[in-house]
Amino acid sequence: xxxxxxxxxxxxxxxxxxxxxxxxxxxxxxxxxxxxxxxxxxxxxxxxxxxxxxxxxxxxxxxxxxxxxxxxxxxxxxxxxxxxxxxxxxxxxxxxxxxxxxxxxxxxxxxxxxxxxxxxxxxxxxxxxxxxxxxxxxxxxxxxxxxxxxxxxxxxxxxxxxxxxxxxxxxxxxxxxxxxxxxxxxxxxxxxxxxxxxxxxxxxxxxxxxxxxxxxxxxxxxxxxxxxxxxxxxxxxxxxxxxxxxxxxxxxxxxxxxxxxxxxxxxxxxxxxxxxxxxxxxxxxxxxxxxxxxxxxxxxxxxxxxxxxxxxxxxxxxxxxxxxxxxxxxxxxxxxxxxxxxxxxxxxxxxxxxxxxxxxxx
Amino acid sequence: xxxxxxxxxxxxxxxxxxxxxxxxxxxxxxxxxxxxxxxxxxxxxxxxxxxxxxxxxxxxxxxxxxxxxxxxxxxxxxxxxxxxxxxxxxxxxxxxxxxxxxxxxxxxxxxxxxxxxxxxxxxxxxxxxxxxxxxxxxxxxxxxxxxxxxxxxxxxxxxxxxxxxxxxxxxxxxxxxxxxxxxxxxxxxxxxxxxxxxxxxxxxxxxxxxxxxxxxxxxxxxxxxxxxxxxxxxxxxxxxxxxxxxxxxxxxxxxxxxxxxxxxxxxxxxxxxxxxxxxxxxxxxxxxxxxxxxxxxxxxxxxxxxxxxxxxxxxxxxxxxxxxxxxxxxxxxxxxxxxxxxxxxxxxxxxxxxxxxxxxxxxxxxxxxxxxxxxxxx
Numbered sequence: 001x002x003x004x005x006x007x008x009x010x011x012x013x014x015x016x017x018x019x020x021x022x023x024x025x026x027x028x029x030x031x032x033x034x035x036x037x038x039x040x041x042x043x044x045x046x047x048x049x050x051x052x053x054x055x056x057x058x059x060x061x062x063x064x065x066x067x068x069x070x071x072x073x074x075x076x077x078x079x080x081x082x083x084x085x086x087x088x089x090x091x092x093x094x095x096x097x098x099x100x101x102x103x104x105x106x107x108x109x110x111x112x113x114x115x116x117x118x119x120x121x122x123x124x125x126x127x128x129x130x131x132x133x134x135x136x137x138x139x140x141x142x143x144x145x146x147x148x149x150x151x152x153x154x155x156x157x158x159x160x161x162x163x164x165x166x167x168x169x170x171x172x173x174x175x176x177x178x179x180x181x182x183x184x185x186x187x188x189x190x191x192x193x194x195x196x197x198x199x200x201x202x203x204x205x206x207x208x209x210x211x212x213x214x215x216x217x218x219x220x221x222x223x224x225x226x227x228x229x230x231x232x233x234x235x236x237x238x239x240x241x242x243x244x245x246x247x248x249x250x251x252x253x254x255x256x257x258x259x260x261x262x263x264x265x266x267x268x269x270x271x272x273x274x275x276x277x278x279x280x281x282x283x284x285x286x287x288x289x290x291x292x293x294x295x296x297x298x299x300x301x302x303x304x305x306x307x308x309x310x311x312x313x314x315x316x317x318x319x320x321x322x323x324x325x326x327x328x329x330x331x332x333x334x335x336x337x338x339x340x341x342x343x344x345x346x347x348x349x350x351x352x353x354x355x356x357x358x359x360x361x362x
Numbered sequence: 363x364x365x366x367x368x369x370x371x372x373x374x375x376x377x378x379x380x381x382x383x384x385x386x387x388x389x390x391x392x393x394x395x396x397x398x399x400x401x402x403x404x405x406x407x408x409x410x411x412x413x414x415x416x417x418x419x420x421x422x423x424x425x426x427x428x429x430x431x432x433x434x435x436x437x438x439x440x441x442x443x444x445x446x447x448x449x450x451x452x453x454x455x456x457x458x459x460x461x462x463x464x465x466x467x468x469x470x471x472x473x474x475x476x477x478x479x480x481x482x483x484x485x486x487x488x489x490x491x492x493x494x495x496x497x498x499x500x501x502x503x504x505x506x507x508x509x510x511x512x513x514x515x516x517x518x519x520x521x522x523x524x525x526x527x528x529x530x531x532x533x534x535x536x537x538x539x540x541x542x543x544x545x546x547x548x549x550x551x552x553x554x555x556x557x558x559x560x561x562x563x564x565x566x567x568x569x570x571x572x573x574x575x576x577x578x579x580x581x582x583x584x585x586x587x588x589x590x591x592x593x594x595x596x597x598x599x600x601x602x603x604x605x606x607x608x609x610x611x612x613x614x615x616x617x618x619x620x621x622x623x624x625x626x627x628x629x630x631x632x633x634x635x636x637x638x639x640x641x642x643x644x645x646x647x648x649x650x651x652x653x654x655x656x657x658x659x660x661x662x663x664x665x666x667x668x669x670x671x672x673x674x675x676x677x678x679x680x681x682x683x684x685x686x687x688x689x690x691x692x693x694x695x696x697x698x699x700x701x702x703x704x705x706x707x708x709x710x711x712x713x714x715x716x717x718x719x720x721x722x723x724x725x726x727x728x729x730x731x732x733x734x735x736x737x738x739x740x
Contacts, residue, residue: 063521089521094556095552095556095559097552097555099510099548099549099552100510100513100549100552100553100555100556102510103507103509103510103511103513103514103549103552104510104511104513104514104553104556105514106511106514107511107512107513107514107515107516107517108514108515108517108518109514110492110499110515111517111518111519111522112518113518113521130504130507130549131510134504135502135504135507135511138487140712140713140714140715141487141712141713142487142488142489142500143488143489143491143492143500143712144486144488144489144491144708144711144712145711145712145715146491146492146493147492148715149715179713180713180714182714182718202715202716203715203716204714204715204716204718231719277720278718278719280719
C-alpha cells in the first residue's frame, strides 16, 4: 500500500490539474452574490483545510489523525500547515495502519476527544472496515447511550484523476448501509468548508467523502453564513421537465448536462444530495412531483447502491407523480477500470442526457 | 520450562507458588517480590475468596445456560488466578478493556455480574456504563478489536498528561485482556505498533489458555507469545498464570511502570481453559483427558489454598468462603431469572446520539404496527 501512496503523492495533484473539470459551473456561485466582505474564493481542498483549522482552534479536543497528514500536509495537502500550527499532539502522523487509526480513534473518543481521521485514498479504507462497521458504528448502541463517538472519517473518493488501482473508488454505499454511521459529501467549496465543521461538531460518527477531483477547483465560500444543515439535500438548478440527482463530483457533470439540455429546449432540475445517510428526501420528492421524471447519477457501481435506494424510495413515495421509472446512471458493475478507460466507466453528461431521453420517451 | 515445540526456548517463567502450593519463587521472580509487600493479610484472603466465588458463579451460570435461561455462557474455570492477580494490580483510576471471559476482573472493579448475565440472556448488547462500573469497559466479541480501543484510550491519557506526574493517586494506565487466539489478529499487532510508537501507559495482558475454541496455540505461534512484544520494542514477561501471586506482582510492576511514563508492556499468562470455550463447544473433540488432567493438577485455587493453609489460615475461613460463594451463586441465579426483556424502543434508541429521520420514521411505524394488534380489544 505504501508504495502506491508514494506514487499517487507524486502524480495525483498534477493529474487532477490536467484532467479536472475547472470549467464546470460553480454550484455556490449563484448563492454568493451578496455579502462581499465575508466571501472567499478557495479550492475545495483549501476550504476543508480552513474548516479543519477553525475546528481545531475552537475545540482543544479535536484531533487530526492519519497517514502523512503532518509536515507533508497529506497527499492532497488538505491538512497543510495544521501540524505546524497546532503541534504533533493535535495533528498526528500515525503509523501506516487503517484499522489502527480507526480503532485508536475509538479509544480517544471514549476519553473525550473528537478525532478526525484521514483515510489516504478511498480504496484503502477497507483495512479499517471492521473497526468502522463492527465497532465505531455500534459503540453507542452497545453502551445504551452512555458513550458518544464524535469521530469523522475523511475519505478522498471518486475518479477523474487518471490514477492507479484503489485510488478512484466510490465505497459510500457500504457505509450508508451500516446503521450508526452518517455519510455526507460536499460538492462545492462552500459546503466543504461548513460541512466538515458540522461533521466534527456532530456527536455521531460521520463518513465525510471528499470528491477528490474537485480539490483544486475554486468556489466561493461565505465564511459568515452557512445556510444549509448537514443532512439537507438541495435544489441547485430549477427545471420543469426532469429531475437529475447526484452527489459529490457528479454535480458539475449534472449541471453541464442541464446546460446542454437547455440548449435543446429541455428544462432539467438538478438536486445535490449532500447527505447520503440519512437522505433528505423532501426536496427530491417535491422536485419529482413537479417534473414526474427522475434520473439518479453516481460514480459507484449501480447494483445495490445509493441510486438503487433512491429509486426504490421515490417509487414508493411519489408513485402517482412518476411519468417514467426512475433511471440509474452509474459506474458499471465491474472493478474500477484502468484509468485510460475511466472516461467510459464514469457517467458523463452525455450518459446522463441519454437517460433523461429514455425517461422522456415514456 | 523446558524447551518444547510450544516453547522453542526455555522461558524464564515467573512463578512464586509451585503447582503444589509451596512459596518457592523462580530466579526470574526476584525483581517482582517487593510488590508482595503491598498486600495486607486481608488482601491475601480476598484473592482466595474472589477466585472461589468466581468458580462457583461460573458453574451456576453454566447451569442456567443448560436450563435454557441464558443463550450462552463463557466459562473462566482455570483462569481465575491470572485474572484475580492482574485485577488487583489496577488502581481505581485505571481503565480495563476486557475480552469476554474476564468476569472476575469486572467483579473486582465493581461491576455487578448481573450485567454480564443480562447480555448473555439476550436483553442487551453490552449495557453497563464503564464510567460508573470501575472503568471496566464492555466486552468485545470481535476478537482483538478492544486492543486498539485500549491503546487509543491510553493515547488520550498520554495527551491529557495524567501519566508520570509522580502522584500515584492521579497517574493512570490501561490494561487490555486478550487471548492466544486473538494474538493472531492484525488488531493486536497494530495495537502493539501504536502503543510502542506513542509510548502509551498500557499493559497488554495475554491469557494463553492454550486453545482458540478448538485450535491449539501452536497453530497461532511457533514462538512463546511473550516474545511477540520484543519485535515491537515492548518488553514481554511470561508468568505462571495459575499463580495468583505471580500475576499480581508482575502486573503491579508493569502497571506501575506504565503510570510512571515508561511505556507499554506485554505479559503472557500461561493458563488453561479447563472447561469449554463456551457452552456451545465440546472439548472432548480436540483435547485428550491426560492434558486436561495435567492442568487440573496445577489448579490455581487448590495451590493457593495449600499456600494459605501453610500461612496458618484456619479451616473456618475456607468453609466461610464456600458458603459465601454458594450464597452469591444462588442470589445470582435468582436475579438472573428476574431479568426482564426490554421494550421495543430498545431497538431504536441510542443508534444515534442526535435525531435521525430514518430511525424516527421506522420507530413510529413499528409503534403503530405493534399498537394495531391491540385494536378491537376492550
